[in-house]
Structure formats: structure tokens, C-alpha cells
Amino acid sequence: MTWPTEPAELIARQQELVRTQPELWAPPERFLIGGVWTCFPRGLVGPGSATDRAWTSAVVLDGRQVVAMELVTDHASGPYLPGLLALRLGPLWNDVVRRLHPRPDVLLVDATGRDHPRQAGLALQLGAVLDLPTVGVTHRPLTASGDWPADERGGTSPLTIGTDQVATWLRTRKGTRPLVVHPGWRTDLPMAIRIVSASLAGHRTPEPLREARRLSRRARESENL
DNA sequence: GCGACAG
């Protein structure tokens, strides 16, 4: 499986992907949750390009214990264009997650799923390529819209495209901006909310994503010190 | 035409 380098190629891949109907994942009692994150140099403006350096990390957590971590220092694979995030991050995320041992049972990514111009965001595509259930967690929706939930931990409210609910706002902490939780590859809405809620450990952002971000930022900062 | 637009 390869990653498209041109918008037209990626769009064609997304149009295939949207027709795929994988079997829903059946989470066991206890499972390993992974997270992946990419940092870019400070001061970048605009969509960026393949010349941008990128620090990408992935982790696996068993409860709160980090049982695997990988860091890849490389370059972005392309610019960021709305709806075409895979051009910038697809190959990086794919590579770093494949290095993890043990592999996670489910992976958290900063990307959307069905909330996408072609209903085929990177959370879905990465899961399909890696054959791994995924859940998307973003700061804001891409295409969907919906009002915020009440300011109570655990509060949710629908994010819809037309009449379809494609994601949900989730208030992970009282008094903070809600996150957007996206069902990804082989996950549905209730499952995605359950997985994110179970990995919060008291913070606004799920621990696997916080840990991966820590590693990436630490690597970036350690170069100019 | 104008604005919005995952990271």
C-alpha cells in the first residue's frame, strides 16, 4: 500500500475508501491505546511544503503506562490542504506506527473520519492502511457543524453534515473547550467516546496524544539547545 | 465574489 503524492490521486483513494464498510471492532476487556503526533518547526506559516522538517512520535499505553514509543525525525510529505491532510502526514504516521512493538489495539489520531468533504478523512484512511481501529480527535470540525454541549464533563452534542451525525463534541473537562471526537476505522460513535473518555486521565487531551506530543516537542527543542 | 478550511 502506498500513499498518494498528488491531490487527484488522494481524492480517488478517498472515493474508494468511502465505499468500504469494515466490520465494527469488538473491544476486549482490556486493550492497548496508541497515539501519534507530528510537530513542525516554530514559525511556519501557510500550508507548508515537503521542505518542512517534521518530528513525529507514536506511543502505546497500557492504562497509564507507556509500553512503547517511537520517534521519527523526517520531513513533511507535502503541504497541508483542507481535506487532503494525508498528503502532508499520511506517510509519516504510517511509518512511525508500524515501528511500534507491541502494536496498539486502537489508535488515536488528530484527524477526522466522516467529517470530510468526501467522508473519508485521514483517521479512516490510516486505519485502513494499517489495519488498525482508529478514533479521530481534533480541536474543531472540518465540514460538520453543531453547537457546543453544556459545560459539564462528559457532555456531548452532535456534529452533523445535513442530517447525518458524523462526529460529536465532547466536553472532556469542565471549563475548557470541548474536543471533537470522530469515529474512525472500525469504530462507531459510542465506542469512540468510550475510548477517548477512558484515556483522559484527568486532562483535556487523551494521554496517548499528550505523550506523543511531548516526545515530538522534546525532540524538536533539543536541536536548538 | 467572499469567507471558511482536520494538521
Next chain:
DNA sequence: ATCTTGTCGC
């Protein structure tokens, strides 16, 4: 993603 001050809270 990154750029941004102060501020409230554990």
C-alpha cells in the same frame, strides 16, 4: 501545526 498575555487553579 505555529504565532500569542495574562490568568485562574491544582
